[in-house]
Amino acid sequence: MPRPNKSQERRTELVPILARTFADLGYRRTTTAELAGRCGVRENILYRLWPDKRAMFVAALDFVYEVSEATWDEILAQAEDGTSPAELILDHESTHHGEFGLYRIVFAGLSETDDPEIAKALKRLYGRFQRFIHKQVKAHREGHPEPAATDPALVAWAIVGLGTVANIGRELGLLSASARKRLVGEVGRALLGESGGRLATTRAARDRARVPGRPRRAGPRP
Numbered sequence: 593m594p595r596p597n598k599s600q601e602r603r604t605e606l607v608p609i610l611a612r613t614f615a616d617l618g619y620r621r622t623t624t625a626e627l628a629g630r631c632g633v634r635e636n637i638l639y640r641l642w643p644d645k646r647a648m649f650v651a652a653l654d655f656v657y658e659v660s661e662a663t664w665d666e667i668l669a670q671a672e673d674g675t676s677p678a679e680l681i682l683d684h685e686s687t688h689h690g691e692f693g694l695y696r697i698v699f700a701g702l703s704e705t706d707d708p709e710i711a712k713a714l715k716r717l718y719g720r721f722q723r724f725i726h727k728q729v730k731a732h733r734e735g736h737p738e739p740a741a742t743d744p745a746l747v748a749w750a751i752v753g754l755g756t757v758a759n760i761g762r763e764l765g766l767l768s769a770s771a772r773k774r775l776v777g778e779v780g781r782a783l784l785g786e787s788g789g790r791l792a793t794t795r796a797a798r799d800r801a802r803v804p805g806r807p808r809r810a811g812p813r814p
Contacts, residue, residue: 603641603651606631611652615693618700619649619710650713653701656694657720664724678725678732678784685755686777695759721755722748732784742785750783 609631614622624645628635642648667684668677698717705711726748733744758775761767767775 599641606633606638606641607651607655610648611655611694611697614649614652614700615696618696619704620700622649624648646707646709649697649701650709652697653710653713653717656697657717659692659694660721661724676732676784678728679781681725681728682751682777682780682784686773686775686780689755689772689776690759690762695756696763699759699763718752721752725751729784742783747783747785751780754780754783 610627613627613630617626622645624635624638627645627648628638631638638648642651663684664681667680671677671680698714701710701714705714722745726745729744729747729751754776758767758772761772761775
C-alpha cells in the first residue's frame with residue numbers, strides 16, 4: 593500500500609490560509625514572511641511545498657475554483673429529479689456569491705497578467721468556471737422542443753460575467769445585497785432563456801392570464 597503524500601496533505605491544509613492572506617493583502621503586498629506567520633510555520637516550510645510566492649498565489653487561484661466546485665457539487669447532489677441544476681446554482685449564488693471575499697485573489701491576479709504563470713492560472717480558473725456552468729446550462733435546456741437561440745457556451749460566459757459584476761458591486765459599494773441577489777438570480781435566469789425550468793412555467797401562466805382579444809401592450813414593462 594503506497595504511503596500517503598505528506599507534502600500534498602500539508603499543501604491542502606495550508607492553501608486556504610494562503611488564499612485568505614492573498615485576499616486580504618493582494619499579491620504585491622503579501623510577503624512570504626506574512627504567509628508563513630499566518631500559517632504558523634517557518635518560511636522554509638513553505639518553500640519545501642511551493643518553489644516561490646508566485647506558485648503559492650497560483651495555488652490560491654486554483655483553490656478559488658475548487659471551493660466553488662465543491663459547493664456546487666454538494667448542492668446538485670441533493671437536488672430532486674427534474675430540478676434545473678443551473679437554477680439551483682443561481683439561487684445559491686444570488687445569496688452567497690462573494691461572501692468570503694476570495695474574488696479579491698482573482699482581482700489581484702488580473703493586475704499581474706504580464707506574468708505568464710499567473711495569466712495561465714487565470715485562464716484555467718475562468719475556463720473551469722465557464723465549462724462547469726456551460727454543462728449546467730445545457731442540462732437546463734435538455735428535453736425542451738424549442739431551446740433558446742443563444743449559444744449555451746456564451747450564456748455560461750455571461751453568467752460568469754454577472755458574478756464578476758456582482759463582486760465589483762460588492763467591493764465598491766455600488767450594489768446592495770438585494771441588488772446583487774436580483775442581478776445574479778433574476779438576470780441569470782433571463783440569460784438561461786425561457787426554454788426550461790420556472791421561466792417557461794411563468795411565461796405559460798402569463799399567457800393564460802391574458803384576456804382573449806386584448807392587444808398586448810407595446811413598450812417596456814414597468
